[in-house]
Amino acid sequence: MDPVVPSVRQRIALWEERLQRTQQDFKSKSLYLVKWTDDSGDSDYYRARILALGESEDFAETEARERTRIPKRVYSPASSDYENEAESPIKEKTKNKTTSGAEARLLQLLKSKKENMKRQAKNQDGPHSKKHHKEAMDSGRLQGAHETIDNLEEQVEKKSTIIRQLRKQNEEKDREMAQLRRLNMELQDKVISALEDMKGCRIMKRIMDGSQSSPSVSEDLQDTLTERALRPGSSNPQPNDSETMVDIGRGLMVKKGAWEHVQSHHKDSLFVKDLLVTIWSKDNLKERSLHGKHCPRYPNRPRKAPLTPWKLDVMRDCYRARLEHQGVPAGVLPLAVKQMNHFIVEKLSDIEKLAKRAKDNQGVAEV
Structure with a gap:
């Protein structure tokens, strides 16, 4: 014969009856906000705790495993009847069980990150870490100085190349100027020689004749x-x-x-x-x-x-x-x-x- 599953109202009545007898049937002492809608359609949130309800403990465990997980909500009213109640010793264990695998990995990663940061901070406080830090800073400065020197050497090389080119151009201009000066002097000599060829003989004859005659006329x-x-x-x-x-x-x-x-x-x-x-x-x-x-x-x-x-x-x-x-x-x-x-x-x-x-x-x- 199939077991008869109690209805919701029967479960609530049974819960009220058992609540009067003992508080040990609750799954935990955690509080939840449960939305309750009555027959008229009005709804509101009420404080609630999970109650292990069933014909037997095995049945309650089975129901608890197959039921839909309800996400927890933080609830701390000023006038709560349960604010002074002690936490359940299995609260931490329950949280670990309800946490998903991805969240667990994320928490573990954060935890390991914090430990590494603490370890690094602790190592930096030691004399060896300070020495290493100083050496690293000196090394960085030295590297920066080398880069600056390389840049300056590169600029000097470029300027030297430009100076060599300008000197070469100046030398070419000087040679060209000297050649032009020489050609100009040669041209002047030729012009003077041509003038002397046309008038030289006549002038010399006049000078010689004038020197033989009276110097006055x-x-x-x-x-x-x-x-x-x-x-x-x-x-x-x-x-x-x-x-x-x-x-x-x-x-x-x-x-x-x-x-x-x-x-x-x-x-x-x-x-x-x-x-x-x-x-x-x-x-x-x-x-x-x-x-x-x-x-x-x-x-x-x-x-x-x-x-x-x-x-x-x-x-x-x-x-x-x-x-x-x-x-x-x-x-x-x-x-x-x-x-x-x-x-x-x-x-x-x-x-x-x-x-x-x-x-x-x-x-x-x-x-």
Whole structure:
């Protein structure tokens, strides 16, 4: 005959009856929150404990093994009737049984990790660990220093390579510059040689003929002035009826001795300055200027009368003939002729200074 399984109500009634007799039938003293729904549909959570209920202990064990596991919930009400109850001695054993395999492995892993951390902390407190730690730090610093040195050596090598390349380029530029300088000098020598080939023989002949004749008047200058005398308005000096005067060009008469003295100068500046005094007297030059303009240094002074333009042209022709006789190249000749104005201004300034000094000395003597 099959055993009759009691209903839920019968089990509750039996539980209430047995609860009054003893508390030993509970599985453990752990509390659970159980959701209870009544016939009206209302539900709520109630405190509960597992009760070993059955016809026999074997039946209760069988039911306990086959029942659905209920997860535990922490419950600690302020006014609990069971807060002072002692824990069951088999609580730890029950927890281990209800824990799943994955959770057990996780707990074991955490436990071993904690033990390893404690062991490492304990080892670090020892003198050997401190020494090892110091050696590790020194080793790290040494390794960092080696890396820094390697980086610096690499940078130095790169910079050295760049410097070598720049030096090589500089050497090439120096060689190129030296070659260009040499070629330039050779070209200048060739140009000078060509000019000397065209004019050298003629100039040498004129110099030799001039050294044999009177040093005051050169034959080349006389030939040039003779050619110009054939044209109207020639600027060549020609002997006048009087032996003491000579025409230096365009009918400008000067003393022969003074003209010869002017021709005897080797410096161009003295030639121009003495020729200026020969054409105009010093007293006349005191009140003259080159072009009759205001002096930029003394703008408040009155203007002075300019030098006679056509006489300046005669001076310029004589100075040009002198430069041609000296062999000045045609390309440089215009610039050299312009320098005559500078010599004239210097001479006028010297005459003015001498006149002012003489005037001051005369005033002091009268006092």
